[in-house]
Amino acid sequence: MDSPTHSYGVKRCSPGVFFLWTLPWLGILAWGGLSAVLCLWKGLNQTNMSNVFAFALWIVFDLAVIALGAGAFFTGFLTYIVGKKELKDIINAAVIIGFICYSGAMAMLGIDIGQPLRGWFIFWHANVHSMLVEVSFCITCYLMVLTIEFIPIILENRTLQKVRELRLFGHNLHEIMAVFAATGTFLSFFHQGSLGGMFGVMYARPFAARGGFYIWPWTFFLFVLSAIAAGPLFTILCTKLTEFITRKKLVPDQAVQSLAKISAWLLSLYLVFKFIDTLGWANSLVPKAGLRFMDFYREGPYGFWMVVAELGICGILPAVILMIPKVRQQQGWLIFAGLLTCAGIVLNRFVFIIVTLAIPVMPFDRFWSYLPTWQEWGVGLAVVGYGFLLFSAAYRYLPVFPKEPELNPAAD
Amino acid sequence: MTPFSFEWQWNIDYLLFMGLLYLALTIVGCGVGFALLKTVLQLFGFMRERHF
Amino acid sequence: MEKGPDHGKHRYGMVIDLDKCTGCGTCAVACAAENNVSVRQDESDKERSISWMQIFKITNGKPYPDTEVSYFPRPCMHCEEDGHGHHTSPCVTVCVATATKLDPNSGIVSQIYTRCIGCRYCQAACPYKARYFNWWDAYFPKGKGLDRYLTPEVSPRMRGVVEKCTFCHHRLMRAKTRAYAEDRREIEEDEYITACTEACPAQAITFGDLNNPKHRVSRLAKSPNAFRLLERLNTKPKVYYLSTKDWVRKLADNYLPDEFKPLS
Numbered sequence: 021m022d023s024p025t026h027s028y029g030v031k032r033c034s035p036g037v038f039f040l041w042t043l044p045w046l047g048i049l050a051w052g053g054l055s056a057v058l059c060l061w062k063g064l065n066q067t068n069m070s071n072v073f074a075f076a077l078w079i080v081f082d083l084a085v086i087a088l089g090a091g092a093f094f095t096g097f098l099t100y101i102v103g104k105k106e107l108k109d110i111i112n113a114a115v116i117i118g119f120i121c122y123s124g125a126m127a128m129l130g131i132d133i134g135q136p137l138r139g140w141f142i143f144w145h146a147n148v149h150s151m152l153v154e155v156s157f158c159i160t161c162y163l164m165v166l167t168i169e170f171i172p173i174i175l176e177n178r179t180l181q182k183v184r185e186l187r188l189f190g191h192n193l194h195e196i197m198a199v200f201a202a203t204g205t206f207l208s209f210f211h212q213g214s215l216g217g218m219f220g221v222m223y224a225r226p227f228a229a230r231g232g233f234y235i236w237p238w239t240f241f242l243f244v245l246s247a248i249a250a251g252p253l254f255t256i257l258c259t260k261l262t263e264f265i266t267r268k269k270l271v272p273d274q275a276v277q278s279l280a281k282i283s284a285w286l287l288s289l290y291l292v293f294k295f296i297d298t299l300g301w302a303n304s305l306v307p308k309a310g311l312r313f314m315d316f317y318r319e320g321p322y323g324f325w326m327v328v329a330e331l332g333i334c335g336i337l338p339a340v341i342l343m344i345p346k347v348r349q350q351q352g353w354l355i356f357a358g359l360l361t362c363a364g365i366v367l368n369r370f371v372f373i374i375v376t377l378a379i380p381v382m383p384f385d386r387f388w389s390y391l392p393t394w395q396e397w398g399v400g401l402a403v404v405g406y407g408f409l410l411f412s413a414a415y416r417y418l419p420v421f422p423k424e425p426e427l428n429p430a431a432d
Numbered sequence: 433m434t435p436f437s438f439e440w441q442w443n444i445d446y447l448l449f450m451g452l453l454y455l456a457l458t459i460v461g462c463g464v465g466f467a468l469l470k471t472v473l474q475l476f477g478f479m480r481e482r483h484f
Numbered sequence: 485m486e487k488g489p490d491h492g493k494h495r496y497g498m499v500i501d502l503d504k505c506t507g508c509g510t511c512a513v514a515c516a517a518e519n520n521v522s523v524r525q526d527e528s529d530k531e532r533s534i535s536w537m538q539i540f541k542i543t544n545g546k547p548y549p550d551t552e553v554s555y556f557p558r559p560c561m562h563c564e565e566d567g568h569g570h571h572t573s574p575c576v577t578v579c580v581a582t583a584t585k586l587d588p589n590s591g592i593v594s595q596i597y598t599r600c601i602g603c604r605y606c607q608a609a610c611p612y613k614a615r616y617f618n619w620w621d622a623y624f625p626k627g628k629g630l631d632r633y634l635t636p637e638v639s640p641r642m643r644g645v646v647e648k649c650t651f652c653h654h655r656l657m658r659a660k661t662r663a664y665a666e667d668r669r670e671i672e673e674d675e676y677i678t679a680c681t682e683a684c685p686a687q688a689i690t691f692g693d694l695n696n697p698k699h700r701v702s703r704l705a706k707s708p709n710a711f712r713l714l715e716r717l718n719t720k721p722k723v724y725y726l727s728t729k730d731w732v733r734k735l736a737d738n739y740l741p742d743e744f745k746p747l748s
Contacts, residue, residue, distance in 0.1 A: 065619040071531055074605075075604065135601050135602045138599075142580045146439065152578065153580050192468075193467045223717065226717070
């Protein structure tokens with residue numbers, strides 16, 4: 021049906037169907053809202069976090085969505101700085117996904133800290149030597165940049181376009197998007213890196229600790245590389261999911277293939293460095309701490325299978341699939357490889373957060389296990405629900421996919 | 433965060449970190465300010481409006 | 485005091501003689517009472533209870549009759565270095581809001597409760613698990629009279645912040661105030677000791693200034709039997725342990741096969 025709020029030349033479902041579609045996501049949001057209220061009101065005892073698992077499910081969610089949201093800054097960098105014009109067809113989707121990931125992560129962090137009202141202390145009383153301060157500053161600033169990048173897309177709504185002031189402002193912002201893309205790239209580089217640095221600097225935790233360059237441990241660079249490898253693939257997966265649900269072709273293959281090719285190279289490069297890093301770490305830092313590589317894979321369920329899963333099944337395998345143009349061009353294989361890569365990156369973050377804390381450092385200390393409560397799942401999944409809602413609303417009311425009318429001429 | 437806050441130290445670490453932060457904020461601020469100013473100038477007819 | 489590289493600075497530290505320690509737990513109780521450590525009705529959840537001084541039981545793993553048992557009382561180690569030779573502790577470098585500091589004049593790692601935002605990064609960075617988060621509101625059962633035992637010099641902690649052993653820093657303040665009132669510049673060895681040191685019935689804990697050669701800790705820390713927990717990580721803890729037993733010494737750190745050098 022056509023409506024004055026939809027873009028020209030596109031077909032959207034009826035308001036009733038759209039309302040039904042939002043119900044499950046609203047349900048998840050309600051669950052998350054209840055969990056958040058409980059955590060803020062009664063305290064973090066509502067979770068199963070403990071003095072052993074000081075970081076838990078929420079931090080895994082945070083690091084995962086931020087890594088997957090890296091598609092926004094990297095696609096922006098490729099589009100506006102490198103000048104890959106074909107990516108203009110997917111940049112809007114990348115920006116919105118990035119915005120969802122970052123705003124979701126920020127909201128989750130607000131509940132995760134024990135004293136949310138003191139959140140501003142991070143900025144005001146900043147300890148510039150802490151990697152988490154670098155993360156907080158860059159994420160906050162980058163969320164501002166993402167909002168600025170999102171505004172022109174919102175202002176392109178057909179009804180809003182009729183307001184001359186808003187239309188002009190949107191166009192003027194869009195004209196200097198390269199400035200914001202460049203600043204966003206700088207900010208993202210540093211926070212993606214310092215998220216890895218956070219773990220690399222914990223030198224008293226031999227499982228996470230790494231050597232490095234100047235103040236940055238190797239994990240800094242590995243996290244940047246893995247994020248820019250997985251982020252664009254996540255953007256592709258989201259557009260493919262949208263295409264699947266709407267039963268329409270939304271992004272030309274050229275844009276998708278261009279991103280997938282870049283991801284393939286970055287993923288391969290990341291894997292090479294990751295293997296060098298793992299070998300170097302296992303032969304220098306680990307024996308220096310009096311441990312052997314395999315000592316880390318004896319605790320609870322965290323066996324050597326994690327290495328195989330992370331670097332083999334979710335690393336080398338998708339890299340090979342994506343590197344071969346003929347395989348990559350087949351949609352099934354592309355989605356399969358994208359899913360594996362994203363799973364690998366999430367697993368990587370999980371290992372650095374949960375496994376690092378689960379492995380006792382003192383030889384006489386014991387292993388503790390951790391399972392999240394429904395409140396933790398609620399807050400974590402709320403980001404997913406929020407993502408679906410915001411992206412659906414954006415797809416419905418904004419010209420997210422500029423080539424949609426062209427690719428679906430029947431809609432006219 | 434500012435030279436007026438208690439933790440501020442006049443050393444290279446603080447100058448670099450905060451310098452880059454304020455640089456990024458200035459660039460973003462100038463960008464938005466430029467877009468706003470241009471919009472106002474176009475609205476009042478001091479600048480030509482591009483048609484898309 | 486001799487003139488040395490650390491002249492003018494104090495480095496308060498502790499030496500715990502594990503051969504004397506019986507594992508009775510008096511140090512932990514005295515610490516909790518002195519420092520207003522909050523309690524819960526059910527303290528069985530050991531992952532979330534607060535024990536600034538925690539006692540770890542270790543055994544040599546041999547079957548009866550060769551079984552031997554020892555105990556590792558573990559306060560905050562008040563680490564001095566960040567593993568790269570910088571004069572700061574693992575937790576201090578990572579704290580986002582500058583809520584924890586290594587005091588250069590006493591060597592004590594402080595915790596500012598009203599500054600802590602509860603991000604718990606310090607807990608993740610500490611390999612000794614010496615930092616505790618307040619998962620609940622502070623609770624001191626009134627009917628039992630526990631509220632009347634609270635130490636007025638120690639602020640109770642609110643929910644959502646991290647706390648840890650402070651080497652009874654308020655006792656240092658008290659000793660300094662008295663010394664100032666009596667027109668003295670230095671405090672005596674016995675004027676400032678921690679609650680655990682005072683309470684230990686076996687006198688296994690010695691406390692004092694590691695920089696002052698007249699203090700017993702500085703001599704004991706140089707003993708051939710002295711060692712520190714996880715020394716290889718280069719955190720430079722200021723808590724030393726003494727033991728003549730090689731199996732105890734070996735359990736204080738991680739060693740590759742054939743790497744550990746027994747004393748005897």
